[in-house]
Amino acid sequence: MKHEFRFSGTGGQGLITAGIILAEAALLDGKLAIQSQSYGPEARGGSSKAEVIVSDETIHFPRVTHPNVLLVMSQEAANKFSKDLSKESVVVTDTLFVKEVPGFTGKRYDLPITHTATETCGKVLFANIVALGAIVALTKCVSEDAIVKAVLHRVPKGTEEANKKALKAGMDLIKNHK
Amino acid sequence: MSEALINKYFRPGRLPHIWCPGCGNGIITGAIVKAIDKQGLAKDDVAIISGIGCSSRASGYLDFNTANTLHGRALPIASGLKMGNPKLHVIVVTGDGDASAIGGNHLIHAARRNIDLTVVMYNNSIYGMTGGQYSPMTPHGAKATTAPYGNVERAFDIPELVKASGATFVGRGTTFHTLQLIDLIAQGIAHKGFSFIEVVSACPISFGRQNKMGGPAKMLEWQRDHGVMKAAWDKMTAEQRAGKFPIGVLYEDNNTQEYTEAYDELIKRAQGGK
Amino acid sequence: MSRILLLQGNQAVVEGAIAAGVKFFGGYPITPSTEIAEQLADRLPKVGGKFMQMEDEIAGLGAVIGASMAGCKVMDATSGPGFSLKQEMLGMACSAEIPLVLVNVQRVGPSTGQPTSPSQGDVMQTRWGTHGDHWLIVLSPASVPETFDITLRAYELSEKYRCPVIILMDEIVGHMREKIVLPDDYSKIPQAQRKGPSKKPEDWKAYATDASLVPEFAPYGTGYRWHITGLVHDETGFPKGTPAATIAAQDRLRDKLMKHLDDIVTVENYKMEDAEFAVVAYGGASRSVYEAVDMARKEGLKVGFFRPITIWPFADKQVKALAGKVKGILVHELNDGQYVLEVERAVAGKVPVHFYGKYDNESATPEQVLAAIKKAMA
Numbered sequence: 001m002k003h004e005f006r007f008s009g010t011g012g013q014g015l016i017t018a019g020i021i022l023a024e025a026a027l028l029d030g031k032l033a034i035q036s037q038s039y040g041p042e043a044r045g046g047s048s049k050a051e052v053i054v055s056d057e058t059i060h061f062p063r064v065t066h067p068n069v070l071l072v073m074s075q076e077a078a079n080k081f082s083k084d085l086s087k088e089s090v091v092v093t094d095t096l097f098v099k100e101v102p103g104f105t106g107k108r109y110d111l112p113i114t115h116t117a118t119e120t121c122g123k124v125l126f127a128n129i130v131a132l133g134a135i136v137a138l139t140k141c142v143s144e145d146a147i148v149k150a151v152l153h154r155v156p157k158g159t160e161e162a163n164k165k166a167l168k169a170g171m172d173l174i175k176n177h178k
Numbered sequence: 179m180s181e182a183l184i185n186k187y188f189r190p191g192r193l194p195h196i197w198c199p200g201c202g203n204g205i206i207t208g209a210i211v212k213a214i215d216k217q218g219l220a221k222d223d224v225a226i227i228s229g230i231g232c233s234s235r236a237s238g239y240l241d242f243n244t245a246n247t248l249h250g251r252a253l254p255i256a257s258g259l260k261m262g263n264p265k266l267h268v269i270v271v272t273g274d275g276d277a278s279a280i281g282g283n284h285l286i287h288a289a290r291r292n293i294d295l296t297v298v299m300y301n302n303s304i305y306g307m308t309g310g311q312y313s314p315m316t317p318h319g320a321k322a323t324t325a326p327y328g329n330v331e332r333a334f335d336i337p338e339l340v341k342a343s344g345a346t347f348v349g350r351g352t353t354f355h356t357l358q359l360i361d362l363i364a365q366g367i368a369h370k371g372f373s374f375i376e377v378v379s380a381c382p383i384s385f386g387r388q389n390k391m392g393g394p395a396k397m398l399e400w401q402r403d404h405g406v407m408k409a410a411w412d413k414m415t416a417e418q419r420a421g422k423f424p425i426g427v428l429y430e431d432n433n434t435q436e437y438t439e440a441y442d443e444l445i446k447r448a449q450g451g452k
Numbered sequence: 453m454s455r456i457l458l459l460q461g462n463q464a465v466v467e468g469a470i471a472a473g474v475k476f477f478g479g480y481p482i483t484p485s486t487e488i489a490e491q492l493a494d495r496l497p498k499v500g501g502k503f504m505q506m507e508d509e510i511a512g513l514g515a516v517i518g519a520s521m522a523g524c525k526v527m528d529a530t531s532g533p534g535f536s537l538k539q540e541m542l543g544m545a546c547s548a549e550i551p552l553v554l555v556n557v558q559r560v561g562p563s564t565g566q567p568t569s570p571s572q573g574d575v576m577q578t579r580w581g582t583h584g585d586h587w588l589i590v591l592s593p594a595s596v597p598e599t600f601d602i603t604l605r606a607y608e609l610s611e612k613y614r615c616p617v618i619i620l621m622d623e624i625v626g627h628m629r630e631k632i633v634l635p636d637d638y639s640k641i642p643q644a645q646r647k648g649p650s651k652k653p654e655d656w657k658a659y660a661t662d663a664s665l666v667p668e669f670a671p672y673g674t675g676y677r678w679h680i681t682g683l684v685h686d687e688t689g690f691p692k693g694t695p696a697a698t699i700a701a702q703d704r705l706r707d708k709l710m711k712h713l714d715d716i717v718t719v720e721n722y723k724m725e726d727a728e729f730a731v732v733a734y735g736g737a738s739r740s741v742y743e744a745v746d747m748a749r750k751e752g753l754k755v756g757f758f759r760p761i762t763i764w765p766f767a768d769k770q771v772k773a774l775a776g777k778v779k780g781i782l783v784h785e786l787n788d789g790q791y792v793l794e795v796e797r798a799v800a801g802k803v804p805v806h807f808y809g810k811y812d813n814e815s816a817t818p819e820q821v822l823a824a825i826k827k828a829m830a
Contacts, residue, residue, distance in 0.1 A: 020629060024458045027631055033458065035629040038568075060742035061818050062628045192690065222675045227518075238679055238690060243672040245521065245680035246691075247514075248544055254511035258478055258518025258526075261502050263673045266522070284514075287507035441502055448497035 002055040003141045004064040007131070008081040009073030009097070011048040014128030017154060019050030021132060025142040025150035026054040034062045047077045054141050069139060071131055072098050073113065092134060094127070109138065111173045117166060126166035129155075133170020144171075179208045187211040187221070189241045196235055200386075200394025202353035202379030206300050207236045209356060209377075210269065213363035224267045227256040229281060231273035232307045232381075233300035250280030253288045256295050264438040267296070267367060274301040274315035278334055282314070289343035289372050293437035296366040296373045299336065302381035310384035321388040336376050341429045346371035348429040352378040354401035355425060365427065371436045378405065378423070453636040461599045461625040462487040464632060465529070465555055466495060468603025471638040474553075475501040475524040478515030480508055480534060483567040484623045485557035488529040509534035513541035513554065520550045521680065523646070523671025525607055529555035532565060532574055535581070542616055543582030544682040546705065549614040549659070549667060551646060553606045556618055557626040560813055569813035570623040570736055572786040578618050579764045585702060587709045589613070589716060590764040592620040594738040596630035602761070604641065609716060611644040613708060614666050620763055622786065624736030624815055649676055658689035665708035709765055717767050720759040723749060727756025729829050730774055732795055733784040734760050736815060741784055744821035755825055763791075771798040782806045782828045784821055804828075 005022065007015040016037050023033035037050045051064040070085060072078040073094045078101045085091065087106050094113040101108065111134055117126040129151060136147045148167065155163045184193075188211075197203045214224060224242040228234035230249035237244040243266065247255045252270045260268045277285050277299045288295060304322060305311040312322035312329045315336065319328045337348045347369040351359035359377060366373035380386060380397035391397050408426035411419065459467070465488050469477070477492040493503040502519075506512040509530055516526040530538065535556045545552055558574045560566035565573075578590045589609050593599040602619060610617040635641065649656050649670045658678035659667045667687075670676030683691040684698050709716060723745055724730065733741045741757050748755040758774050758781075760767045771794075774781065780803050783792040792807045799805050808824035810816045816824075 020458065023629060027456055027458055032631055035458065036624075036627065060739050060746075061815075062624065062630070062739055063815065063817070065817050065819070221677060222673060225672055238681065241677055243677050245548075246683065247517075247680070248540055248682060251510065251514045251541070254478075254506060254514030255518040255521070257504070257506075257511075258476065258515030259521050259672060260518070261504060261515070262476060262519035262522025262524045263671070266673045283507050284511055287511070445497045445500060445502075448494075449500075 002053065002057070002059075003068050003139060004066055005052040005054070005069045005071070005135070006049055006064050006067045006081060007052075007071040008047060008049040008077035009071070009094070010077070011046060013048070013073050014125065015048055015071075015073070016050040018128040018132045019052045021147070021150045021154050022052050022135070022142065023054070024153065025136075025146040028146040028149055029142050031056055031142070032059055034059045036062045047074060047080055049077065049081055069135060071135060072101065073127070073131065075099060078102070090138065092131065092138070094131070109134070109174070109177060111177070113170070113173070116169050116173060120169040121162045121166050126162060129163050129166035130170035130173070133167040134173045137171040137174035179211070183211060183215060187214070187241055188239055192239045195239055197232060198383045200380065200382040200397075201232070202302060202377075202381070203233050203236065203300055205353040205356060206233070206298065206359070206377050206379060207239070209359045210236075210271070210298060210363055211240070212360045213367060216360065216364045217367050219267055219367070223265065224269065225256070225259060226269050226271055227252045227259065228271040229273070229276035231276045231305070232302075233271055233273040234276060236271045250276055250284065252276070253281060253284040253295070253297070257288055257291070257293050260293055260295060260438060261441070264294075268294070269367065270295055270297040272297060272299050273306070274299060274303065275305045275313040278314040278336055285340065286343035289340050289345035289374065291437045292344055292346050292371045292434055294370055294372070296363070296369075297375065298363060298366075299374065299376050300379050301336070301376050302379045302385060304381050304385040306381045306384045310388055320385075322385075323388070337374070337428045340374040344372070345374045345429070346431040346434050347373035347427070349374070349427045350376045350378065350423065350425050352401040352405045352425060353380060354398045355405060358426065362427065369430070369432075371431075371434060454633050455636055457632050457634060458629045459596055459632050460487060460627055460629050461593065461596050461621060462557065462627065463491060464596045464599035465603050465619065465621075466491040467634055468600045469527050469553075470495055470499060471600070471641045472604050472607040473525050473643045474527050474607075476504075476516065476519035476526045477501070477528065478504045478506050478519065478526070479512040479528045479530065480506055482509070482531045482534045484559055484626050485529045485531045485555060488555060488557075492527070509537040510541060513538040513545075513552075516552050517541060517545055517550050520552050521672045523669070523674075525551075525611070525644070527553050527555065529557070531557050531559045531567070532561045533563070535574060535577065539582040542588070543584060543586055545616045546582065546586040546588055547682050548680045549705075550616070550680075551610040551614050551669075552616050553603070553610055554616060554618050555621060557621040557623065559623060560811075566813050568623065570786055570815050571811065572622055572735055572737060573790070573811070575620065575763060575785070575787070576790045578620055585706075587706050588616045588618065588764065589709065589762065590618045590620050591761060592735040592763045593625055593761075594735055594759065595625065596628070597632045599625060600632060600634065607644040611646045612666070613712065613716070614646070614669060615709065620735060622736040624739060653677070657687050659685065659687045661687075661704065661708075665704050665711065713765060713769070717762040717765060717770070719761055719767050719770050722757035722759065724756035724758060726754055728754040728778055729780050729782070729825065730756050730758045730778045731782045731784060731821070731825060732758050732760070732771075734763055734791065737784055737786050740816045740818050740821045743818035744825060747818060747822050748825055753825070753829065766794050766798065768798050771795055775799040775802040778803060780804045780806065780828055782808055782825055784808045784810075784816065784824065786810050786815060
């Protein structure tokens with residue numbers, strides 16, 4: 001099974017970190033993963049994207065061409081990075097920033113990601129971990145055990161509990177989604 | 179120079195040198211050897227790194243660990259060598275074009291780091307090897323093959339430049355004041371940090387002829403008449419100083435940490451020490 | 453024991469350098485290679501090594517040459533604009549036979565180009581960048597694990613043949629994060645050794661060689677007072693510019709590599725056993741090709757992939773053999789057609805050589821490569 005993820009939003013939202021964590025969680029589960037990102041002017045405050053491919057088999061081409069899941073955390077990213085979606089793609093949006101995903105008619109999860117980060121952890125900067133929790137709950141592409149371990153491995157010391165809370169809050173967004 | 183010193187420090191079979199009659203390079207190279215001898219350094223512990231130009235040919239004649247590198251690039255190579263083996267006394271032999279034009283950026287940064295190199299800049303005011311083009315040390319108004327109407331550019335005050343860049347030992351000598359020159363280079367070698375010695379020299383062929391300097395002996399007399407000992411210079415008025423230049427130790431700072439020592443401390447910090 | 457890690461290609465270079473015993477890095481920051489400098493600045497002092505951020509790209513390679521003269525294993529890393537600036541130093545290292553490893557993480561050029569976008573536009577510059585006839589070794593990794601292995605290999609070759617080795621990377625492999633399994637303990641990794649002097653200083657000649665054609669190296673400060681010069685020199689190391697001396701020097705620099713091609717040149721053959729058509733690609737462009745070949749196979753097309761790992765010296769023998777085996781070849785590069793010229797030279801018209809170049813700041817997708825394969829096979 002091959003999962004292609006694209007996390008997009010604004011530079012500074014921690015999406016590349018989220019991508020790395022997801023890829024590391026896949027390795028912990030004994031799967032293969034590749035993470036890549038777009039750099040350049042758009043990574044400096046403009047729109048930013050991180051891509052992750054998780055698979056049981058060798059992954060050659062590192063870029064996402066058929067996203068199974070697109071996370072959009074800004075309207076600009078929704079406009080820019082949604083062009084290669086298919087009907088089977090799933091889009092997760094942050095309701096604080098995203099109003100529409102142009103041309104996309106498939107399954108959409110509009111979630112209060114940044115709002116949840118502020119509510120549960122007191123800071124918007126946990127939004128990436130909330131989003132990660134939601135995506136793992138949604139796709140089950142990695143185990144809960146692995147994602148918790150991977151998050152704790154990457155986050156700064158002293159923020160472990162807050163990050164665990166953020167991750168769980170993100171998972172709950174999917175569990176409670178109607 | 180005594181035959182004993184030549185036999186001890188010059189490579190057999192590499193002489194005669196390529197320098198023209200009346201050239202100051204032999205005097206400066208001799209002064210370097212005498213300074214090394216004065217300091218009692220073992221030949222195996224000395225490296226002579228040069229760039230490209232007439233002066234830079236000196237490295238090939240001298241019986242040390244030597245390299246005749248690229249135009250302007252002696253300093254980065256010497257810096258890497260010093261980092262690779264900090265026990266080596268690394269002496270950089272360079273010309274005015276090599277050090278102050280194409281190698282100018284390396285010069286100010288090596289000075290800024292205060293890395294323990296001794297730079298001897300043979301200043302003959304001209305590109306000699308290529309036949310007399312102006313360098314950043316050619317005086318304003320002087321003639322050169324690329325300045326047939328007189329040099330429109332101004333020369334560096336190179337000791338001030340190197341001092342401002344962070345060098346901790348700066349001196350200037352001439353090929354006339356040879357005993358002082360030997361002493362200056364010896365002090366530069368002994369100094370722990372970046373040492374820079376400008377040596378005012380004569381190129382009778384490529385500079386002297388174009389500027390009607392009157393031949394090698396006259397050019398040495400010019401050095402005698404225009405170089406002023408630092409102590410006397412300090413007491414002179416601006417009017418008295420006009421057209422002349424100070425010689426001797428121009429600047430010395432023994433309180434700034436040397437680069438390779440600072441790096442050794444960094445290694446200790448990185449490895450968990452203090 | 454080993455560790456499973458998710459690393460960037462640039463990080464794999466750093467791990468490879470530490471494992472190889474690098475003791476000095478000199479360089480200048482430039483995208484997309486900067487991670488190498490940043491991480492070696494952190495790592496080298498911990499293993500007693502030294503890192504110097506120099507005032508410019510030229511000085512970076514200069515400092516590396518100096519530290520190599522002291523006997524250290526050394527590294528510099530750069531990208532296109534910096535690689536251009538280093539060419540004169542690189543020529544000196546070829547001529548004076550100074551071992552060093554230089555990483556070029558390619559970006560789009562010419563000039564400032566696109567600093568963060570993938571390209572393979574420097575492949576010819578790695579061969580012919582510095583002036584004059586010269587010979588060196590260029591290796592190009594296609595994955596993060598291979599980057600680690602190639603970094604070790606670069607030191608083996610550089611120390612053994614006393615020549616610069618360039619690790620030719622690209623933004624794709626340099627920046628992507630991929631699984632790599634690394635040993636916990638690098639101390640068991642065999643360390644490449646430079647051949648030291650076999651004679652006493654008074655009997656030793658700096659550039660005299662045995663049948664290997666590779667001279668012995670005495671680190672500066674160890675009692676062998678020799679001379680390095682970029683001028684044409686004879687076996688004593690001192691300048692000698694006669695026609696005979698020049699020919700002798702040039703021939704040896706060439707032959708010391710050309711007579712050891714079987715040791716130096718490595719290639720990968722992917723699904724080539726029964727292939728009737730071959731794709732040739734290297735480095736990051738390979739990633740699309742593996743997948744395109746898999747897709748072609750699923751459609752019943754007998755396509756294989758021939759990947760030079762050693763880019764220079766060129767895999768002449770292997771490409772000639774390839775031309776004798778398949779009915780056609782497609783060369784895919786992230787440039788407007790560079791390495792294809794060498795492939796065409798070696799194939800010499802025996803089979804058609806097609807070209808699919810991509811130079812729009814993005815790698816080709818596997819579908820695009822597959823389409824190019826089908827077009828070439830039609």
